Amino acid sequence: MNHWLEWAVAFFLLLGGSFVLIGSIGLVRMPDFFTRLHGPTKATTLGMGGILLGSIFYFSMSPETLSVHEMLITIFLLITAPVSAHMLIKTALHHRLKAVEHTQGEQELKRGQAFASKEGNRSETPDD
């Protein structure tokens, strides 16, 4: 058993687990939907990367194999996480969810909501 690898595994697992937990804490703690979105989108993705790296190292400890197929999950998450976030925030705009009070750029939010739902006048530019 390679001692260094074992340390690496432990490190990455702990790192990943912490980030995953932090992402979920964000989900619970943040005041509005838009701020809640950040935790799961970013922290969790990174956390997953950590755990997957830990797994790669772990299975590579056994002599005959180099286990790297967890990479595929990472790639997949990296590709899909922004899209999920995008779809969710679009839905939030469409549902006119309120942002927490001190959010800056109120008009930008309003404009975004208007564009999400507005029928017709497609070429209208969002100038004031």
Add this chain to the structure above:
Amino acid sequence: METLFALCIGFLTACGVFLMLRGRTFPVVVGLTMLSYAVNLFIFASGRLNLKGAVVLGTSDSYADPLPQALVLTAIVIGFAMTAFLVILAIRARADLGNDHVDGSMPAPRHAKRERTK
């Protein structure tokens, strides 16, 4: 663990059955889905629980019972087909009958029924 497992099965069954007793098609579909979960777990459990025995030869020394797993697989697929059919049937019923009650029409409120018989 067996106790917990049985508890889950029983609870899922109860929830599924309760939903299947509702008067609208959609809760029935949801209830049916839930009941299928319970049934699948039940079949699975009939092979007894095993934490470390995925039935891939050469990966363990005490294997779980593979037969219930195969049965559950079949049950899942058939359950899926049936659920799909029921869902679409619910849509058809709504389109044909104008409502989503399982009887195709709203039951008359009780007092109204009594009046009619008078």
Add this chain to the structure above:
Amino acid sequence: MNHLILVPILLPFLTALLIMLPPIHYSAQRRRWLSMISTALLLVVSVVLLLTIKQQGLTFYALGNWQPPFGIIMVADLVSCIMLCLTAFLALGAISYGSAGEDEKGSFFHPLFQFQLMGINGAFLTGDLFNLFVFFEVLLIASYALLIHAGGKNKTRATVHYVILNLTGSAVFLLALAILYGTLGTLNIADMALKVTQLPDDNLMLVKAGALMLLIVFALKAAILPLQFWLPATYASASAPVAALFAVMTKIGVYALLRVFTTIFGEQAGPLQGLANSWLWPFGLATMLLGAIGVLASQDFRKLVANLVLVSVGSLVVLVAVQNTAAHAAVLYYTVHSTLICGALFLLADLIATQRGKAQDRLVAARRVNQPVLLGTLFVLCAISVAGLPPLSGFIGKVMLLQAAFGANGQYWLWAILLLSSLLVLIGLSRAGSTLFWRVSGMQKAEERVQPLQLFAVLWLLSASLLLMVFAGPLTELSFAAARQLADVLGTIQSILPGSGVLP
């Protein structure tokens, strides 16, 4: 190995697939002909199989060459072969009727019909309890799809009930299977019968729970009170050829009851022997009576016929509970008779409804049918047969039923209720007939005429009643032989599991 056993399953399957694919797919005529020819061939195969089995005795087919109890087997004995012949005979009538135009009122009629046959035949042949579940599902899903054929509000409404109840039934089936597997450790029916004899006392009640759950499932399929509610609306709203084919559906439940509760819980089962009888007996009687009341209560003819199905189911179930050779022979003979004649009645109801204009088959005064002599004659013949009046097969069936009850506990209950329900059926049918044909309002006649294929279909099914009467001698002998074979559980176990040693 005799591949013939498998043909009743594979032939309709292949036919269904070929109908869905080019070049058959393109023309309605090709679809019809392939479907009809294949069904006729199915009948031939079934008869040949029956004759073979009659000579050779019980034979099984090990799929994938995996011997029982490990692999799935198909078992051909006289009982299953009789049911196969019955199904094919009925199907040929139904498919001919459907090919007169009903098939084009919606998509995939013929493939679904063939799938339905595949499911039914599979259920009859299989010797494996889980495989029985699979074939039940095949025949159920096909029946759901066929039920909505040609559309309409009533169909949709009835189908919703039918589907939800049957889905619940399937869930119960799976639970029962799991219990039986979890206690007996096998799925092969013969092996289960063997394992039941070696059951530790601790597991006895568990097995019983599983068995009684199976009873619920089969009772639901067979439409035994209080699980019969799906039947009247379903059968009354289904398209005619579908309803005709459905006449055999309840019998599948009865067949399964017979199979499971005489083989697995047969004479060798010790304390579990005949554990369903005390339930089947009273509820069968109640079903019979309820069906007869329904015959009287029915406001339209199709519903009346549907209730006739209930009456026949009730009679059969009671006899299943009697559990002796004569009773089981009666069950077989009566099953064949009642299925075919109910099928004929569903077709006839459609013909009458078509010719009565807006009133359809409602039992009210309406315009006169276009072909009163033809339809009237057919009606009288069907009614005589189904009411159990001589000289058609119904009377032989009734005599067999009554005779089989000799010596059974509560024989007089059975007699009384059977005779009473016969009388109610007679009253209901005479009322229906005189209303349909004689209560004419207005002289206007419809223009619809019976098409040759439709006429053939009805005559074909009706001819069965005549054949069953003329050849009643050999056919009752066959029924008795089949019943004896069914009761010989030890023999069945010996032939399927030859290495299992001598039983207690």
Add this chain to the structure above:
Amino acid sequence: MLAQVIFLVFGMISLALLLNLWRLMRGPSLPDRILALDTMYINSIALIILYGLLMGSPLYFEAALLIAMIGFVSTVAVCKFLLRGDIIE
């Protein structure tokens, strides 16, 4: 040591899952719930990978891969449903 670490991480992930469930039940808006569910899917991947480590078996990998995919597709489908009603148009 590794075993303890794995159990520790198990605990973290379990806690994370419970937090997700809390948000899923609490809402308040539908997007919040969907977000919670999506996160739950992703955290489940972690859980399954950890099971794999615990068992020392690579047999669990595909399940994890599949969750990554279905979490995404169901999230997208639900969002599309809320946005347009008709998810295939």
Add this chain to the structure above:
Amino acid sequence: MNVLWILLLPMLGTLVPLLLAKQSRSRNAWGTAAAPALALAILLSTTQSVFSGEVLLQQWQWIPLLGLDLTLRLDGLAYLFSLLILAIGLLIILYARYYLSEQDSMPRFYSFLMLFMTAMLGIVLSGNILQIWLFWELTSISSFLLISFWWHKSEARRGARMALTITGGGGLCLLAAFLLLGNIAGSYQLADILEQGALIQQHSLYPLLLVLFLLGCFTKSAQFPFHFWLPNAMAAPTPVSAYLHSATMVKAGIFLLARFYPALSGTELWFLLVSLTGLTTLLVGAYLALFKHDLKGLLAYSTISHLGLITLLFGLNAPLAAVAGVFHIINHATFKASLFMAAGIIDHESGSRDMRRLNGLWQFMPITATLMMVAAAAMAGVPLLNGFLSKEMFFAETLQQHLLGALSWIIPLLATVAAIFSVAYSLRLIHDVFFNGQPKGLTKTPHEPPRYMRLPVEVLVLLCILVGIAPAMLVGGLLNSAAAAVLAGNLPEYSLAIWHGFNLPLLMSAIALAGGVLMYVKRKQLFDFQSALPGVDTLNIFEQLMKQLTRGAEKLYNWIDNGSLQRYMALLLTAFVILAGLPLIQMDALGGGRAEIPIDAVNATGAAMLLISAFATVVWHRKRVVALLMISVVGLMVSIAFTRFSAPDLALTQLSVEVVTIILLMLALFFLPHKTPKQSEPSKVVRDLGLASLVGIIVGSLSYAIMTRPFTTISDFFIANAKTGGGGTNVVNVILVDFRGFDTLGEIAVLGIAALGIFKLLTRIPVFKPSSDGEGRPWARERHPLLLATVAQSILPLALMVSIYIFFRGHNLPGGGFIAGLITAVAIILLYISQGVDWVKARMNIEYQRVVAVGLLIAFMTGLASWLFGRPYLTSWFDYFQLPLFGEIELASAIAFDLGVYVTVVGATLLILASLGKMTTSYRPTHKEQL
């Protein structure tokens, strides 16, 4: 051979009128008559041997297992009845030729008539009691058809149904009686049964048997209280009444009394039931006959009365009475048939049967009047006519019995009273019709009938006279042999002389004649008395009864079956609770002693999440989207449980099915309401909660009981043979594609069929497309978000790659065709979601139903291929090949089978989801598209 032809000829004769339908009416009649005439000739040819006491027997095997052999048995009794049936039948055929009008379908009438004749002959000639029953019911059916011959008349339809109901009910009782009889006697052969009288009468079931038997006889023979159907059957054409309701069918019950006389009679019970019923009927019929204004009505009640008389005779348990009974059968048949036919002539030629309108017909039809007078006199028992003789014997027999002990004198007294009534109504029949002033309000002028229409009446009346004058010469032999058959050879001494000297019976006759005349003279008071009584319209009462029965049945039926699925489900689940719960209660201990796995925190967390989310699904089930999200968690937890408990294949399948289900439900929710309204009443919710809890408790307990019990299973075989016999290391997969491949074939068939069914459901569905979501928001603007579209396109190749990977590894590692198929399908569905139907359709125009068929065909053919090698269906094949450079590779038929699974799954999933998606586009499923 002879006896067979007596039955067979009329049977074939049913076809003759149909074949001659295009011929003239006379030819039709002559043609129809040919068969019974020939049969009559054959019957007469047997006279010698029958009269000498021989019993002609013929037997063929039919259903030996039921004891039902075709047996024909011609003895004296059968001979007598056959003679009546055939001879009077011939006369009726002749008569009907003139009676029926141009509008009536003669072939139909004759055919039914011949059918009836066959049935009657069948009853009397049968030597097997089940066979008797067969023909017995056939008479009910054919008489139904004959009574309702004029079906456009409501009273004909009702009368026919009444007759069928009563006689049909009686027939069922008779069947029961016969089965009991056969069971007691050990044979259904008549000859055997007649020999076992003693055994039968001592059997504990004899009372039941007798009651059932008599119910059959009495209903058919219109005995009180079942007599009312007969007058209502008079709506039939008169030839039918003359034949069925005087000479033949109503005598069938009497025939059975006579037939089973040796086996059943002689007991106290027999006497009480038979003679008292007969006596009551005799009186009631005679009394009511007097007050009927309808000619046929009067005759009908008189028939009832005479049938009662005969029944009474058979009930007296005296051999001589039986002889008298047989004699009266002959006499009644002759005079009553002629009376009916004469009444028919009057009706036919005057347009009415109402005696209040028919008066003074003597002047218009003297010959008919004469004939009718003679026949009526015979009925009244006037000396020198046949009726007198049998009545005389009857009186004598009533005097001979001592059955009621000290009260035995009541019987002759009542018999005389009945005879008085009989004379009175006979007198009325003559006087009221032929004299008594002028006809009132007839639509046509009455006249004599055609020559040949009268002929049958003439023949019968002549017989009445001849028998009355020379009884011994004419019917001596016939009566002798018939009575001998009834009495099983113990024929008593009797004489058929006209004159027996002055004796009590003669006095009774005289009193009857005188009393009858007196009564008729004083009829005014009697009629007034009768009309003051409340009238009883039996037909209406019966109809009302039937209506009430129907309505009651309807009410009961609808009360049981109220059309509510919730009730059906509740009943189904209650059945479950009872049937699955009872064994649990009987169980000693739930646990089975197998060691449990300890619970760890992670699993507890998972279970908690599962329970919470399941509960939340139920609580929020009315908010459908939320419920959907909650149940997704349940599904996810179930998958994780599968992973945790060593079932990776299950987890994979569950997960992939999960996503498809969610998409499906999302698609469906678009067309369904987004919220479930609150509708259930609290009591119902409580009931459902209770039921659901019980079901849950039972299922959970069962599961626990199973899991904690030790276990041996056939699965060890699969583990041992998966690699060596199935060529794969993933045992679950090997089970699926090899050990239990047939299940899988069925399973993908289910999937394929479901897809077809769904296509069918969506065909021509009326679209209902909401323009806003549940909260009333209009839909978002962007149909295909840019990011999603781009990413979906990039994911497709990735997903395809993964599915190929999953597909190939399935046999040895978790995976397989099903999961691979779902992954492919989901990737394509993602394209549908992100780009829309038009976009996909432009790039891939496949009919998915064909994909399904191809997939199933691949799997099917893989199985079939093993036939080529002489192996059973689905026998797998695999081998390892050494390739240069590549090393060892495995080829297996399982791969081909799995390919079929894969293709089917892709096709079916896309057919389901895409068809549903297409509903809102121009590619909606329509039937024509499929054709």
Add this chain to the structure above:
Amino acid sequence: MRMTPRFSWLPTPYRSLLLFVIWLLLNQSLALLHLFFATVLAIGIPWICYRFRDPQPLIERPGLALRYILRVFADIITANAQVAVLILGPVKKLRPAFVRIPLDLQHNLPLTILAASVSMTPGTVSADIYPSIEHLAPDEPQPQRWLLIHVLDMDNEAELIATIKSRYEAPLKEIFQC
């Protein structure tokens, strides 16, 4: 900018390369058999999938692309650490904001990559790209489009916009030459 592939049998070479690697990753083997399969699939799958792909600009500068990927990876790690701190820190002190960034990019693929990069990196999530050009007629000129983002904790709006445009949008323009 180039939209049409160089070889019709190999329409998307980088994707093929990715698939080739993934197959080997999945099978965890460099055996000749797998190399062979990887090649077949890497060519076959893109060939099948090509029809399910809207024309997109091709990568003209692969080297730059690789650098971009590495940069984004690095950013993810650093940005996540920041976000983690923010999540665990006092919620009241957050300064969330909606910001709109004018877009120079026009094509779907580069836009998607930009939006995704923004979502994965410095405390921002792409909310929307508007206006949508879905309903645009073919001859209509493309309007100016904007990327709406949500920022978890915004310091300086102008700086943020500038960073995103220079750090992510500019390299993408370079890579795709559009």
